[in-house]
Amino acid sequence: MTAGGPAALPLQARSFPGLTTPLARLAARCGDGVAAIDGARRLTWSQLLARIEALAGALQADGLVPGDHVALLSRNSARMMEAIYGTLWAGGVACPLNTRLAEGDLRAQLAEAEPVILFFDDAAAETALAIRDAAPSLRQLVHLSDGPHPAGTQGHDTYLARSVRVPDVGRRGDDTAMLIYSGGTTGRSKGVMLSHGNFWANAMNVQFALRPDATSTYLQVSPMFHVSAVARMFASVINGAAQVFIPQFRPDLVLSEIARNRVAVTTLVPTMLRTLVEHLRRQESDIGSLRIISYGASPIDETLVRRMVEAFPKVDFWQAYGMTELSPTATQLGPEWHRPGPGGMARLRSAGLPATLAEVMIGDPGDSPMPAGETGEVLVRGPMVMKGYWKNPRLTAEALRNGWMHTGDLGYRDAEGFLYIVDRKDDMIISGGENIHSLEVENAIAAHPAVAQCAVVGVSDPHWGQRVHAVVVPRPGQAPSLEELQAHCRTLIAGFKVPRSLELRDDALPLSGINKVLKTELRRQAEARQAGAVDGTGAE
């Protein structure tokens, strides 16, 4: 009978709007309202729109056609916001590069992305000039800072001044909006293609949970080459909310900008939160306007949460779990789980519940759903899932096989549906036939009072296959022994999970561009030392 019916028409009429769609609405509706604040610089929605239209005109005059890539190498600023929206307005794809990467990595990304324009700021000027030849596709370098621009580049304001304002090209829905190179703690970084619709979906998820609105001035703290920061930029514009930019995280600056601009919402990573809480103990600040702090990137311990709640008694805390490929939010842990209650803050170890538009499944190796309590790969689907990896259809097909995004994270859900992340799939150690989650071992070691920082990796071992190897940065003046840590761990975790070798380091653990410990690097070093020890070159 009715399973057939007429074929659905093309999706054009029913796709998500463009990320630029709210701009003209806001300029018409509240043109004199504040859109962006950057130090002494303030832009109204009308001013912002006019500059975006002019920048898009300049980009098109330089030959940009819809789908072209535009690279950005800059610290956070309102000018960076203008450059991203100008690119989208002109039909381009914005590709923000991680300013913390080495030149070699940036050259590789530039060569692969083939951008036609590169925006850069003063802090990145030297690098920009040094790497420009990696992309012969580059037609123009545009300087996003206030002062004079280097020879052979264009100044932002003069670039605008000589151009004609153009209408929105009108890309939307499934059209690519951003190409973001994902840090990736393992292997080479991948260019994640995110569509206009992807960021709209994320804005809906965030809106549903956090409920910011047009009066919720947002403070951009995390660098905007991260998906979470640009996603919040888009969400703030969709909300009609002003946003405040600071070039980098500095606790005094964060607090003074909150006070000066009556900031209501911000996003931080736990390390920033920790610093901010410490700072607030020493310096009185007017943070009365603050209503919401969301944080992500890594879980958080109860001690820090207690201090956070003490330092920001009127603030609702939200934890988010996700990844670049998910634009980025998949799950959220709401404020009620950050308040001490009957069961304590037992849920704090959890990454929370699926965001409204996200479906989360724990999949077995064949991508079949696993029951509550069992650990498998975290799979996610929904309108926030990326289009794919740039120039890597094979990896795209693998990541999106069976209609789910394969996060590479291992986790489980409890009976109520809360997600717990156990480990990165790649960080799981198989020792003596047993699966060992490095995160669990790390949590055990981290609880030892002599330990400041630690990481656990699997190192190849003739007897065990892989051996649990701990890398520990001790607290000042401390030097815990392997035996001491083993004894401590045995009180917390199963014997077979206890580390079998130990390396003490004075310097901090190597971090990726997104502040994740580079375990591949630790593993490589440990293997090299081991090989050296075996063949007698005697490193260790």
Added chain:
Amino acid sequence: MTAGGPAALPLQARSFPGLTTPLARLAARCGDGVAAIDGARRLTWSQLLARIEALAGALQADGLVPGDHVALLSRNSARMMEAIYGTLWAGGVACPLNTRLAEGDLRAQLAEAEPVILFFDDAAAETALAIRDAAPSLRQLVHLSDGPHPAGTQGHDTYLARSVRVPDVGRRGDDTAMLIYSGGTTGRSKGVMLSHGNFWANAMNVQFALRPDATSTYLQVSPMFHVSAVARMFASVINGAAQVFIPQFRPDLVLSEIARNRVAVTTLVPTMLRTLVEHLRRQESDIGSLRIISYGASPIDETLVRRMVEAFPKVDFWQAYGMTELSPTATQLGPEWHRPGPGGMARLRSAGLPATLAEVMIGDPGDSPMPAGETGEVLVRGPMVMKGYWKNPRLTAEALRNGWMHTGDLGYRDAEGFLYIVDRKDDMIISGGENIHSLEVENAIAAHPAVAQCAVVGVSDPHWGQRVHAVVVPRPGQAPSLEELQAHCRTLIAGFKVPRSLELRDDALPLSGINKVLKTELRRQAEARQAGAVDGTGAE
């Protein structure tokens, strides 16, 4: 350069979830929470889920396969909610029929929709049995009321009891969820196919504006064969909010259910609002829990709004404009425009601003955008736009041409982006070469103190092409003359728009199933009378 890149993978991983997705989450997360209240009957999320799983099992046992249609002919009830969700859970498409339609219309819809199951309640039992033979596809009639079921049909509870609970078939995204026959004030009604994603998009729009949440118990007043009522049912489940059902609008029942169940949100049509306000004047009621009333279907006058605000001082009023094909909301007029302010309530004539996910354009006959202030057809696009008309690819292609839903409404936008609906395209009168919007003439006539109700239609005229013809229901004891109304109208509108003929009626104007005046009927009657007068059969 980069316009190419790898082709996007199938959309499967990044489509909207299914409408059934929140059910399992809610049952896991707060299984004992209230999902539905219907008189003395209360269902928790766990109970609701169990009944839906069992109903889906029964439907599948009766041979329902994904995409099959399931018709419903019932007044509002929790059982009707179960039947819709059970259908979706089993992979079917729910097709609620308008209980106010004549048997002939219902037979036509049933024959066209070819449902495999028909759910009906006591009030519709006679009709259901009378029309069942119109669809040979029907395998089962299931009775949705408490008492005994008619011979040859199944009782709801026994139907469930003999079945096996089945897992969610998992339809989602662009899969059709509902087939809703749109009332249509002109021509034959059309079966509008709405997808799971369509209703998710509407829920996001509603959520963004109205901000109801899990604690916002919703009262279902409008009949659930209307898109707005089912859309709110889906949105309430997405919010995790309980909903209360009443079989039909009765002011005392609405008020007592609000008080009894601490209702926070409801949706009404202006005529219901008017009745409710009158009723509240005579009878004290505890409406302290009410926070939001949204209304739609027709604009509202300032006098009624003043009374509404007086009667419900703590309630935020939202007006919505839309249509079945838009799932249904396209624009919204927020609470701030319902409060007396400096410019009075000048915006009340407006249909408001585009919903977050909706793009609204005023199009000329070639679908090019028209500037602010100019009147053209209202075009809408976004993820809430229907898939198409059932078994009518030609009409679908026409309605969705150029990637926009053509609403058939004429309107304009002001400089700030507020939408004003001027007329139905089909109701525009062309008289002496001038375009006349019947709505404008109706508003002028309605302002006359002797007029209770009126409608204006174009009647063919040898001299004018079309003549402005007014149909007026006078207030009791009144009988305004054509000349009197003409003189009154000339003080308000241009001379060529003033009605040239008048018909006084004692009975109310004929209404469509969705309470819109049937202008086609009025026009037909006027033309018939005119023809009769001309050929001497002498009706008028």
